[in-house]
Amino acid sequence: MVRFTRWYLRELTGVNEYDRYLDRHRADPHGPLLSRREYERLRIDRQDADPGSRCC
Amino acid sequence: MLQKSPKSLKSILIWTGVALVGAIAWGVIALSRGEKISAIWLVAAALGSYAIAYRFYSRFIVKRVLGADDTRATPAERLDNGVDFHPTDRRVVLGHHFAAIAGAGPLVGPVLAAQMGYLPGTIWIIVGVIFAGAVQDMVTLFFSMRRNGKSLGQMVRDEIGPVGGAAALIAVFAIMIILLAVLALVVVNALAQSPWGTFSIAMTIPIALFMGLYLRILRPGRVIETSVIGVVLLFLAIVGGGWVQNSSWAEAFTLSPQTLVICLVIYGFFASVLPVWMLLAPRDYLSTFMKIGVIGLLAIGVIIVAPQLQNEAVTDFALTGLGPVFSGSLFPFVFITIACGALSGFHSLIASGTTPKMIQKESQIRLVGYGAMLMESFVAIMALIAASILDPGLYYAMNIPVGVLGTTAESASAAVAGFGFTITPDALREAAAAVEEGSIIARTGGAPTLAVGIADILSAVFGGAAFKAFWYHFAIMFEALFILTTVDAGTRVGRFMLQDTLGNVWKPIGRVSWKPGLWGTSAVVVLAWGYFLYTGVTNPLGGINQLFPLFGIANQLLAAIALTLATTLLIKAGKLKWAWVTGIPLAWDVAVTLTASWQKVFHSDPRIGFFAQRERYADALAEGKVLAPAKSLDDMHAVVVNSTVDGVLAALFALLVVVVIANAALVCFRAIRARAPLPLTEAPYVESRIVAPAGLFPTADERRELAHAGVGRTEDETP
Numbered sequence: 001m002v003r004f005t006r007w008y009l010r011e012l013t014g015v016n017e018y019d020r021y022l023d024r025h026r027a028d029p030h031g032p033l034l035s036r037r038e039y040e041r042l043r044i045d046r047q048d049a050d051p052g053s054r055c056c
Numbered sequence: 057m058l059q060k061s062p063k064s065l066k067s068i069l070i071w072t073g074v075a076l077v078g079a080i081a082w083g084v085i086a087l088s089r090g091e092k093i094s095a096i097w098l099v100a101a102a103l104g105s106y107a108i109a110y111r112f113y114s115r116f117i118v119k120r121v122l123g124a125d126d127t128r129a130t131p132a133e134r135l136d137n138g139v140d141f142h143p144t145d146r147r148v149v150l151g152h153h154f155a156a157i158a159g160a161g162p163l164v165g166p167v168l169a170a171q172m173g174y175l176p177g178t179i180w181i182i183v184g185v186i187f188a189g190a191v192q193d194m195v196t197l198f199f200s201m202r203r204n205g206k207s208l209g210q211m212v213r214d215e216i217g218p219v220g221g222a223a224a225l226i227a228v229f230a231i232m233i234i235l236l237a238v239l240a241l242v243v244v245n246a247l248a249q250s251p252w253g254t255f256s257i258a259m260t261i262p263i264a265l266f267m268g269l270y271l272r273i274l275r276p277g278r279v280i281e282t283s284v285i286g287v288v289l290l291f292l293a294i295v296g297g298g299w300v301q302n303s304s305w306a307e308a309f310t311l312s313p314q315t316l317v318i319c320l321v322i323y324g325f326f327a328s329v330l331p332v333w334m335l336l337a338p339r340d341y342l343s344t345f346m347k348i349g350v351i352g353l354l355a356i357g358v359i360i361v362a363p364q365l366q367n368e369a370v371t372d373f374a375l376t377g378l379g380p381v382f383s384g385s386l387f388p389f390v391f392i393t394i395a396c397g398a399l400s401g402f403h404s405l406i407a408s409g410t411t412p413k414m415i416q417k418e419s420q421i422r423l424v425g426y427g428a429m430l431m432e433s434f435v436a437i438m439a440l441i442a443a444s445i446l447d448p449g450l451y452y453a454m455n456i457p458v459g460v461l462g463t464t465a466e467s468a469s470a471a472v473a474g475f476g477f478t479i480t481p482d483a484l485r486e487a488a489a490a491v492e493e494g495s496i497i498a499r500t501g502g503a504p505t506l507a508v509g510i511a512d513i514l515s516a517v518f519g520g521a522a523f524k525a526f527w528y529h530f531a532i533m534f535e536a537l538f539i540l541t542t543v544d545a546g547t548r549v550g551r552f553m554l555q556d557t558l559g560n561v562w563k564p565i566g567r568v569s570w571k572p573g574l575w576g577t578s579a580v581v582v583l584a585w586g587y588f589l590y591t592g593v594t595n596p597l598g599g600i601n602q603l604f605p606l607f608g609i610a611n612q613l614l615a616a617i618a619l620t621l622a623t624t625l626l627i628k629a630g631k632l633k634w635a636w637v638t639g640i641p642l643a644w645d646v647a648v649t650l651t652a653s654w655q656k657v658f659h660s661d662p663r664i665g666f667f668a669q670r671e672r673y674a675d676a677l678a679e680g681k682v683l684a685p686a687k688s689l690d691d692m693h694a695v696v697v698n699s700t701v702d703g704v705l706a707a708l709f710a711l712l713v714v715v716v717i718a719n720a721a722l723v724c725f726r727a728i729r730a731r732a733p734l735p736l737t738e739a740p741y742v743e744s745r746i747v748a749p750a751g752l753f754p755t756a757d758e759r760r761e762l763a764h765a766g767v768g769r770t771e772d773e774t775p
Contacts, residue, residue: 009280012148020138039276044272045331047336047337048331048568049568051332052409053156053406054340055158055396056159056161056402
């Protein structure tokens with residue numbers, strides 16, 4: 001249960017995304033490997049162009 | 057076969073039990089007249105009905121009507137790019153989707169609708185979500201998923217036609233402006249003259265900036281850690297608000313509604329032009345955590361405390377239509393007012409936005425689309441309970457416009473008595489003192505009423521009466537926090553829509569990085585909702601009373617567009633015999649909403665019809681007379697201008713939707729006449745390679761499949 005909650009929160013907030021990026025990059029490397037800082041910047045800055053609606 | 061039968065017997069017993077609990081609860085609600093019932097019956101009726109609807113009706117729609125096919129690869133699988141398209145665990149998508157659809161709407165609408173008693177609201181929230189709201193969300197999600205995650209506007213243009221598409225686009229933009237204005241009005245009414253609330257909410261800006269910098273510079277990507285720090289700071293801000301209220305700073309944070317409007321407009325502008333990482337993203341994390349936390353707390357509170365409902369089942373206002381909180385009779389206005397908790401057009405924008413790009417398996421739309429909307433409906437039921445456990449005298453003293461109540465406890469008590477309810481001036485002062493507010497008279501908008509209800513429930517579980525003021529401001533903070541997040545994001549989305557549209561006329565405006573275009577379009581959007589917000593706080597007739605019906609109509613009309621699209625697509629695909637699934641909710645929604653629009657435009661009673669109201673005040677103005685609740689000729693002018701604008705807007709919304717429906721009817725007519733199904737813009741079939749369960753918990757078969765594929769043993773499948 002604790003493990004599930006931890007996994008769920010990490011997935012929901014996108015904490016696991018960098019690990020997933022590393023896996024992808026390892027499997028199919030194109031371009032230089034981004035550091036965590038660079039990757040997270042790119043990820044959050046993408047929202048500038050597509051913030052997504054929140055509802056009422 | 058033989059192996060299966062004991063299990064299906066167990067399942068039959070369980071579902072019979074669930075059905076019985078739901079039926080008994082409905083029976084108690086229906087049969088108790090004149091005596092007070094416990095809120096627990098509302099909870100049981102809701103949960104029992106949701107379970108049955110989810111198990112049977114949503115399954116029928118997914119399997120038979122839509123024909124979801126788990127061998128067919130979803131866009132997340134086919135177009136997986138690790139950015140916007142990527143197959144995501146169904147429970148995570150459910151969390152994202154719920155966080156995106158749940159907001160202040162289902163909390164505020166039911167509070168206002170409590171004017172008509174708890175029964176009409178309860179029935180519509182439960183029946184509406186099962187047959188209309190959750191169906192709309194799931195079906196829109198499905199159609200968008202089959203079209204690689206196209207937006208509602210694009211689908212209307214591609215599948216219905218350019219005229220309908222253009223009308224839908226204008227409708228979405230106009231609806232967004234009214235939505236932002238009304239939500240901002242709720243915040244203004246909650247914070248006006250309240251240094252505690254204003255300080256706590258103001259502190260969310262530095263907290264969000266700090267979280268943004270922390271995530272950007274110190275600990276990139278560590279969202280959970282950052283959010284925990286943020287939530288702790290948020291609690292400190294609430295506690296600090298109590299301290300500020302009793303200090304010499306109190307005056308600096310005691311703001312008039314007009315000043316708050318200016319602050320909000322300036323804030324909205326900056327929030328829209330600043331990069332997302334500074335303000336919007338961290339605020340989003342905070343409000344998501346608060347949202348899920350508070351809703352969970354409230355559910356636990358309601359079940360433990362099991363409070364008695366003080367509200368009547370059906371009040372006289374439901375029949376006379378002369379209620380002071382909002383005017384108009386039960387049909388159509390209870391449906392318009394509840395809006396989001398039962399059927400919300402805005403969800404169709406989210407169901408055709410990011411969510412369809414994350415789904416792993418087609419049949420998961422049932423959990424994500426239908427399931428998330430059932431959760432939202434449950435939030436609405438709890439809001440209705442929180443409003444209905446309050447003493448009716450207190451409820452009306454908080455929700456009638458100030459023009460009618462006056463500003464003193466004595467005048468409010470007398471005015472409430474005029475509507476047939478009693479509350480003494482001392483009781484009003486005591487209620488204000490209990491939550492440490494200067495006054496709670498005419499705190500319209502729903503948020504303060506809900507906060508008093510939540511404070512009653514939570515203080516009974518945690519902390520007792522001494523904590524009531526804390527929980528009240530906690531609830532205010534929670535509502536204001538996610539309304540402001542919606543305002544941030546909505547302004548940004550509105551700005552993009554405007555940039556996109558104007559970019560067709562003059563290229564540079566369309567470029568997202570061109571600063572003058574960005575500032576100009578942001579200013580236009582902010583000033584548009586700012587205008588309605590300002591008229592809302594200055595309107596002598598009461599802003600919520602005037603604008604909330606407009607918001608409800610707008611939201612329900614957007615739902616009509618989504619349901620029209622869904623019905624058209626079913627018919628075009630040759631599924632005329634199943635078209636009732638979306639066609640009946642569409643017919644109902646159109647009947648309700650166009651009746652409401654018609655009454656708002658043409659009704660001869662000036663309390664209901666905007667133009668009748670205009671005429672009454674314009675005539676008096678021509679003779680130089682001042683009609684109460686207006687106090688000066690300027691007030692009279694304001695009423696005339698506001699009624700004209702609101703009336704034109706109500707007519708415009710209805711007209712746009714009629715255009716979309718007429719265009720769709722033409723397409724449906726052609727589709728029925730044609731021998732073969734008309735061409736659709738669905739993406740072609742590609743076989744899926746992903747193995748994933750469809751529902752919340754994997755079935756035995758799914759477990760075997762997962763194990764076979766070697767993905768069943770990871771931590772994420774062993775909760």
